[in-house]
Amino acid sequence: MNRELEKLVSLHDLDIMISDLANKDINKQEKKLGLSPDTASSELQKMRKKLASTIQRKHLDLYNQLAGYYGNAVVPVVNHRCSGCLTQLPTAYFASSGRNDHVDTCPSCGRFIYWCD
Amino acid sequence: MDRQCFCIWNMSSKNREDAIAELLKEFSFQKTTENLLQNALETRELAEPTVVHEGIAMPHCRSILVDDFMIVVGKSTKGIPWPEKKISIIVLFISPVKPSGPVEHMELIKHLAKILSSGGAEKMLAAKSPSEGASILKFNYDGNSGDE
Numbered sequence: 063m064n065r066e067l068e069k070l071v072s073l074h075d076l077d078i079m080i081s082d083l084a085n086k087d088i089n090k091q092e093k094k095l096g097l098s099p100d101t102a103s104s105e106l107q108k109m110r111k112k113l114a115s116t117i118q119r120k121h122l123d124l125y126n127q128l129a130g131y132y133g134n135a136v137v138p139v140v141n142h143r144c145s146g147c148l149t150q151l152p153t154a155y156f157a158s159s160g161r162n163d164h165v166d167t168c169p170s171c172g173r174f175i176y177w178c179d
Numbered sequence: 180m181d182r183q184c185f186c187i188w189n190m191s192s193k194n195r196e197d198a199i200a201e202l203l204k205e206f207s208f209q210k211t212t213e214n215l216l217q218n219a220l221e222t223r224e225l226a227e228p229t230v231v232h233e234g235i236a237m238p239h240c241r242s243i244l245v246d247d248f249m250i251v252v253g254k255s256t257k258g259i260p261w262p263e264k265k266i267s268i269i270v271l272f273i274s275p276v277k278p279s280g281p282v283e284h285m286e287l288i289k290h291l292a293k294i295l296s297s298g299g300a301e302k303m304l305a306a307k308s309p310s311e312g313a314s315i316l317k318f319n320y321d322g323n324s325g326d327e
Binding site: 063068071072074075076078079081082085087088091092094095096097098099101102103105106109134136137138140162178 | 211212215218219222223225226227229230231232237240241242243244246276281284285288289291292295296
């Protein structure tokens with residue numbers, strides 16, 4: 063997978079972790095387990111900042127814009143469809159070899175897309 | 180809880196990173212997916228080690244890379260440094276990212292918290308087989324994975 067695409071997927075997973083720890087119910091359950099979700103969350107935010115600084119500006123700006131608008135900026139392609147907006151992708155998208163070798167976006171919703179293994 | 184789990188009952192890993200990798204191998208992901216999930220779980224551990232009881236760790240996350248709940252329970256008789264405390268039981272799970280939000284992920288954490296805080300932790304540490312471990316956590320285990 064393209065390194066930049068990997069970073070975008072990791073950034074998305076980090077954002078999910080941070081938002082989960084901010085969720086009142088999850089936070090409560092993690093505390094019940096003896097964990098410290100608030101400490102973990104602030105550490106994750108630092109890691110996010112560090113990872114974000116390594117992503118190309120144009121991709122990071124688009125990521126933030128998409129995440130703000132849709133909630134999810136990176137989505138997998140499932141059955142030749144963008145799983146964000148369910149639009150069938152043009153043949154050219156999935157006919158090319160090395161599909162995850164570059165950063166691609168859905169032609170309909172603009173989300174970053176990647177192909178599942 | 181109607182969730183399938185995998186089990187490895189004689190883990191050979193000697194550190195946290197290797198243990199996560201050994202457990203992830205059970206799912207037969209492709210290399211890239213496996214690496215990204217390893218990275219996500221390690222990131223969570225670096226933020227705060229997920230030691231939920233003496234001898235028990237619970238590495239977990241939600242990820243867009245899985246489309247169903249992935250649960251694997253591991254046991255190490257020698258113990259694995261996590262990184263400071265020795266861990267014998269690892270309950271690793273990855274929840275999918277669904278449009279409905281993190282409700283099911285929260286339910287799974289709640290389910291495990293309830294069991295572990297009501298005597299389940301001690302029972303897990305004493306469990307002698309994968310099926311016994313899975314049954315304490317109320318997961319389905321088909322016996323075709325891991326080592327008896």
